[in-house]
Amino acid sequence: MQALKGFKDILPDESPTWQWVEATARSVFHRFGFGEIKVPILEKTELFARSIGEATDIVEKEMYTFIDRNGEQITMRPEGTASVLRAFIEHNLQARQPLTKLYTIGPMFRHERPQKGRLRQFHQMSVEAIGSDHPRLDAEIIAMAWQLLAELGLSASLQINSLGCPACRPAYRQALLDFLAARQDKVCDDCKRRSATNPLRVLDCKSAHCQEQYQGAPMILDHLCAGCAEHFAAVKSSLDQLGIPYGVNGFMVRGLDYYTRTTFELLTNALGAQSAVGAGGRYDGLIEQLGGPKLPGIGFAMGMERLTLLLEQQNGGATPSQGIDCFVAALGDAALERAFSLLHALRGKGVKAAMDLEGKSLKSQMKQADRLQARYTLILGEEELAKGEAMLRDMATKAQENISMSADNAAMATTILTKIHPEQK
Ligand code: ATP
């Protein structure tokens, strides 16, 4: 049996890198005032259709949607924002503070073509800041993404754009439609259809041929209303103030319909076509659209597969945690029994300990100690035990020391702990 196409096991050797990415992210998010929220993987399909947009790739062809046993239409979440906002509304979280800052980490599901850095089950670290439309918040959120990459030791380039608001979109839409009308016979069927339903989407078409046609297309940046233009200028000056370099990309429309005003992407050139390690933007009308209060918000998501791939490429990833503190070797049934209790007591005191549960030969046990890179081995032999002693061997220096055994396993574990100082690794 094999895993499904586009679904991947994360193996023990890879886990340290994943854990490090997650721990670094949590540390940064907490410093910026974000709290964790865990939301379900399954939601009503309607939630995503209404937020991401009916005429997007995600909703049209990538969602894992099914009818459950009660006949309800269910979808495995393709992204985090919709679920987090649904929870925000359902639990009335804005009552707590003027600004609600939430993050969630977990798997997302999209039925796209699997490639390096593009899977069908992938993982995002996704953040949302709800309750202010101030441009300084946009800069703060981008700065947090930037800080996270810096602490991971990764570099990416930041591109920003503004997608305007319901006041400036209609005029832009008309300008775009006029431009597209002259090119209808030269673009793909998806683009033809979208010109009618959701013209902004065509700019996001992945076909190089279509992209050629769209060169010189009008950009929303040139059609912003006064409020949006002023907002975008303020975001840029706040980024300047924080010393965060960016490029303005007027053609970046993002693959989700809910964005308004600021959008951004963090790009690398080290992952082939999968260049975005993170992306996000503002979604000022979305909470209301989902039945919640009229509150603005902004967020982003980072792709964990892409971050870990970059780390592996760059420096082989995080090193797996080094060997164990103490291997307990035992000879004979009585010693084996004693070793088993002692092992449990050592672990209870915080010592990373192991033994051979089956009591194989001493030679085999010493081999296991080596394989586990044990710093110390505690040898319990029949004779030593009879004398009330055990032997502690420092595996690096080969120095051996007899230590006296007390009957109490917890007391014994404490004695061993003071000898091996596991905190001084
Ligand atoms: P792309 O342009 O690469 O398809 P996207 O715009 O669809 O990305 P978002 O929906 O904004 O991506 O998700 C944010 C981040 O999640 C992306 O920048 C990327 O790092 C990651 N991501 C998105 N889709 C996948 C996927 N199928 N496999 C792995 N990571 C993904």
Ligand code: MG
């Ligand atoms: Mg995509």
